[in-house]
Amino acid sequence: DGGITQSPKYLFRKEGQNVTLSCEQNLNHDAMYWYRQDPGQGLRLIYYSQIVNDFQKGDIAEGYSVSREKKESFPLTVTSAQKNPTAFYLCASSTGHNHGYTFGSGTRLTVV
């Protein structure tokens, strides 16, 4: 079955370290997205990509970086410049405006 796989499900990071969250899809979707979710704040867009080798900043891109070298993959790196990285991170993909998103199961990042 097609879907989006996020790994790992839980991730612990020491302050000052960079970490990379994986997102892989086999839906043949062109567009992919990264959201951050904090309690009471809904979903906030970090980065999105509509095509391979191209991506755009979302509303809260500072302290994050992405790459889109393959259609199937859209990894997110949380850098040491992100001052408050503890959150639930969701990856999504889409094939068009009228189809909605398909979401991964999320990665919970905790800074220790």
Next chain:
Amino acid sequence: AQSVTQLGSHVSVSEGALVLLRCNYSSSVPPYLFWYVQYPNQGLQLLLKYTSAATLVKGINGFEAEFKKSETSFHLTKPSAHMSDAAEYFCAVSDHRNTGNQFYFGTGTSLTVIP
């Protein structure tokens, strides 16, 4: 710009009672509208969507929503709540004119079902 407002961050209903979760949108053109459900520590799952066909949309798990242009609303309903409906619900709007970021989410409504 598009925006979505979900009235009530927390809603509690008794098991078997009507579920009503409110969503209002702002858009200068007819949008595409969606409802998603999220269970704890999971991703979002599509419940239903409106894409300019029938104004009453039926989704999974007995949920439905009605698009009302005059009220700019897309409220989610279910006639009889079940314990398994307890979750976070998100309304979203898509701007088909925008070739960049496509979707805008509300801040969510947490549904509690009381036995």
